[in-house]
Amino acid sequence: MVVQQNEKWFAVVGLPLSFRNGEHELHVVDDAGRKQAQRFTVRPKEYGVQRIALQNKRMVNPTGDDLKRIDRDSSEIQRAFAKWRELGAPPLSFDLPVEGPISGVFGTRRFFNDQERQPHNGVDLAAPLGTPIRAPADAVVIGAGDYFFNGRTVFLDHGQGLISMYNHMNRIAVTLGETVTRGQRIGDVGMTGRVTGPHLHWGVSLNNVRVDPLLFVPEELLKNLAPTK
Template identity: 50%
Template sequence: MPRLLAFTLLLCVSLGAQADSYITRLLNKPVPGGVAVIDLGNATQPPKALYDGKPVLVVREQQTWRAIVGLPLTVKPGQQTLSVGGQARSFTVGSKQYPEQRITLKNTRQVNPNPADIKRIDAELAEQLRAYRSFSPGTPSNLLLDKPVNGPLSSKFGVRRFFNGEERNPHSGLDFAVPAGTPIKTPANGKVILVGNYFFNGNTVFVDHGQGFISMFCHMSKIDVKVGDNLTRGNVVGRVGATGRATGPHMHWNVSLNDARVDPAIFIGAFQP
């Protein structure tokens, strides 16, 4: 009996320590478009983790390594597998329903692009996907992110969008309703890895925070950085605008982990189940 009691106490302490993990409490929202935080143990060296064949952000919290796994909106609820050092580690993804949004655009080419537009869009998408898939070795300066601007949300992540009655890709970021010209600040340290003017996104900046943890800002009226710039948390990357496919000035912010666009609300403590 004493042995059983000791084992029970040890188990309770272990589960309590995991439940008390700050990173787990902050980020573990394992739903489509969310984040799964997975305990990887206390090895001396950081474990190598892959999800869907792509490298995953791994950070150390006290003596424990944790994988911060981005889950795309397309992931199916149920059992998923993380590869850790070649060994499979299972975790469970729950379900989440996202609302609909209907938008009317006067520029019909932004709904049904012509052949020349499509050629441009395809080239721009390939360029942006390369940026999303970059993986630098540095550890992010912070996981609890600052809001890039101070203002109310005008459109949430994951919303199913209908433009002029036709369904298109779900909303992949957060929109903040702020005036044109408002400074947009990087929510963590990072390096500028892509700057461009794109058909849908308008003036756009990608900032790499480390290990596939990437912020993207778009529809800007002005860009204040260039590729290769090293930014400190709070540095201005550009100004709010309405370039690209936008009905008015606002700040659109994407967060990507292991090439999965995830809900930025998770990282600012505003996630809603």
């Protein structure tokens, strides 16, 4: 994603959780074919552990039929994250889609019924069933469906490979291809898919790499956003 600030251009690049620590080099090529290399360092970071008990055993060890559905879901989700829409000025600042405490942070190692699964690739915001979910910035709806793990889900395209995802919804209030504005209601908090209670799983992808959504939220909005005990 390329943005302009104070008459200068900046490239914003997402790095996956699995990215190797140490020295790396980013190569940039402009429209004229000129190349430039930028070195950077990835430093170690410790992530917490979250242990979750689920009554529905299929949400931990899916059946054969479940796995077929999960494969179809994964393909559809990957297509949404791979979308690219040219946009001169994609948003660098998001509003919170739901007002509620954090019940799950980005990057935690997760164990379901003591079985380790993929690290948490989003932020969970706890809120009562039916709480409005609002678009954090202007966007286009590029996906809406009901998935095995994610439940009822909406994907918003904010431009230049910046995609946001909203899982476990009770109700979807937008349609495919619809243009939404910052603050518009896109659905309601629910507990569909793999959940233990009502909440919103909010994910953000930059150039098809899952990144922490809270990196896009201004500090003043995060001050009252304390994790649940």
